[in-house]
Amino acid sequence: MSRDIPGIGFSAQSSTRSNHTYEMDADNLKEIGHKGFTIDAQAMAAVLFDFATHADYRAAVKKEFDGIKALFGEYQAALKKVYTLPIVPEPK
Numbered sequence: 001m002s003r004d005i006p007g008i009g010f011s012a013q014s015s016t017r018s019n020h021t022y023e024m025d026a027d028n029l030k031e032i033g034h035k036g037f038t039i040d041a042q043a044m045a046a047v048l049f050d051f052a053t054h055a056d057y058r059a060a061v062k063k064e065f066d067g068i069k070a071l072f073g074e075y076q077a078a079l080k081k082v083y084t085l086p087i088v089p090e091p092k
Contacts, residue, residue: 003072006065008047012040 001007014036015027027033050057 006061012036
């Protein structure tokens, strides 16, 4: 989807534990989890508000996205040079 629709990624610390662990899950119900998720939601809302209300910001996002999208074919071609398709013999 991110090849067709511009997006942004960021995160706020919501745990001091490793990702996808029971300890991280437990932090969801603690102060660090609540503050992290609150800050993350506020940041997302701020970015969306600026995008929705500033035409110059939308134009800058579109220009950058279109530039990156135009280079995608070159990126794929470079990957094909490095990661060649292996020749796998037919099973006997």
